[in-house]
Amino acid sequence: MARAVADPWRVRILAELSVRPLSPSCFVEEVGGELTEIARYFRQLASWGYIELIEERPGRRRGAAIEHVYRGIQRAYFDTSSWAGVPRSKRDHVSRAAVSSFFARVSEAFEAGTFDEEIDRHLSWDNVALDRQAWVQLGERLDEILAWLTELELDTGLRISKTDRERIPTVVGLSSFRSPQSPSEMLDASRFHQAPSVAADANDFAIGPELAKALSNRWRCRILMELTSRPLSPSQFVQEIGGSKSHIARCFRELASWGYVEVFEERRGGRRRGGVELIYRNVKKPHFDTSTWITLPRIVREEMSRAFLKSYFQRITTAVDEESFDAEIDRHFSWRPVTLDRLAWTELSERLDVVLDWLPELEAESIRRSKGNLETLIPSVVGLFSFRSPIHAESA
Numbered sequence: 001m002a003r004a005v006a007d008p009w010r011v012r013i014l015a016e017l018s019v020r021p022l023s024p025s026c027f028v029e030e031v032g033g034e035l036t037e038i039a040r041y042f043r044q045l046a047s048w049g050y051i052e053l054i055e056e057r058p059g060r061r062r063g064a065a066i067e068h069v070y071r072g073i074q075r076a077y078f079d080t081s082s083w084a085g086v087p088r089s090k091r092d093h094v095s096r097a098a099v100s101s102f103f104a105r106v107s108e109a110f111e112a113g114t115f116d117e118e119i120d121r122h123l124s125w126d127n128v129a130l131d132r133q134a135w136v137q138l139g140e141r142l143d144e145i146l147a148w149l150t151e152l153e154l155d156t157g158l159r160i161s162k163t164d165r166e167r168i169p170t171v172v173g174l175s176s177f178r179s180p181q182s183p184s185e186m187l188d189a190s191r192f193h194q195a196p197s198v199a200a201d202a203n204d205f206a207i208g209p210e211l212a213k214a215l216s217n218r219w220r221c222r223i224l225m226e227l228t229s230r231p232l233s234p235s236q237f238v239q240e241i242g243g244s245k246s247h248i249a250r251c252f253r254e255l256a257s258w259g260y261v262e263v264f265e266e267r268r269g270g271r272r273r274g275g276v277e278l279i280y281r282n283v284k285k286p287h288f289d290t291s292t293w294i295t296l297p298r299i300v301r302e303e304m305s306r307a308f309l310k311s312y313f314q315r316i317t318t319a320v321d322e323e324s325f326d327a328e329i330d331r332h333f334s335w336r337p338v339t340l341d342r343l344a345w346t347e348l349s350e351r352l353d354v355v356l357d358w359l360p361e362l363e364a365e366s367i368r369r370s371k372g373n374l375e376t377l378i379p380s381v382v383g384l385f386s387f388r389s390p391i392h393a394e395s396a
């Protein structure tokens with residue numbers, strides 16, 4: 001069964017049907033594929049008990065046949081042993097399908113204007129170098145949250161049935177996967193990786209109102225996010241990401257003058273014929289507390305969210321392309337829609353905050369256990385998301 005389900009189109013169908021009912025023709029219009037093949041996959045998934053037919057309606061085009069509308073009736077997932085039995089090439093294809101469906105949910109929310117509708121929505125990702133023990137601990141914690149979402153949604157349903165509570169259609173995303181870069185490069189990226197004493201204070205760098213608008217420039221924001229994964233010079237940033245070289249260099253200097261980044265290395269020679277290329281790294285992780293985030297105009301918040309997400313999506317794309325995404329059998333990538341009330345929404349945000357605050361400690365313990373052999377660590381990318389969906393989860 002695992003090998004049968006491990007087809008990128010079947011995986012994408014299951015993912016899309018977790019959000020809303022669809023017919024094969026609607027799926028082809030919105031996602032892609034060849035209609036005859038997609039219709040066969042729908043029928044197969046229905047025969048295996050993953051989806052069910054809920055409506056038959058006339059085709060929307062003149063002369064079209066009956067259109068069959070399906071919905072999901074159970075979630076399909078791979079346990080580690082089943083996943084290990086799927087050929088590597090198929091795992092890569094399945095991962096691409098799962099990632100694409102999550103990207104689509106984010107795009108929907110941005111286009112509908114719901115992604116930043118909630119001030120306390122959760123958008124965070126981080127790079128950490130972990131040993132095997134810490135990697136397993138992190139995977140178990142993410143699995144616990146994924147399983148807990150069902151309980152959280154059921155509790156919400158009970159409260160909503162008794163009182164007229166607000167319903168928040170929510171998308172939750174959780175990920176941990178291997179980055180293609182070396183552990184030493186990741187650890188060089190930011191000063192806060194270097195010592196446990198510094199890592200313990202990694203989150204104590206809240207942005208005050210006086211710098212909030214200055215930092216909300218999309219290029220400065222993107223620079224800060226890119227520097228979380230590796231040291232960069234302005235010219236490297238322009239080559240990899242884009243922007244005007246003079247403007248990007250000025251943004252780097254401004255961030256350095258404000259204490260967010262520092263010159264990590266000076267390189268001489270190269271194309272500049274004896275000139276000096278300045279390599280920067282982060283000093284600490286800047287973050288917006290809720291009171292400051294509220295003061296920013298909505299359009300600025302959305303621009304910053306786009307910058308954060310572009311960096312995260314680039315990490316995923318690079319990992320998939322360089323085949324490190326599925327290098328670890330027990331990597332974690334999951335997302336699911338849930339309907340929450342305000343109480344459950346807050347509980348979820350707090351739980352994700354706990355995991356985010358735990359990551360520096362997890363990395364510090366890994367570095368200590370490595371006893372200086374840093375190349376044994378797993379360079380990991382961890383993503384935690386919860387945001388309002390424009391599509392009500394109960395409609396699926």
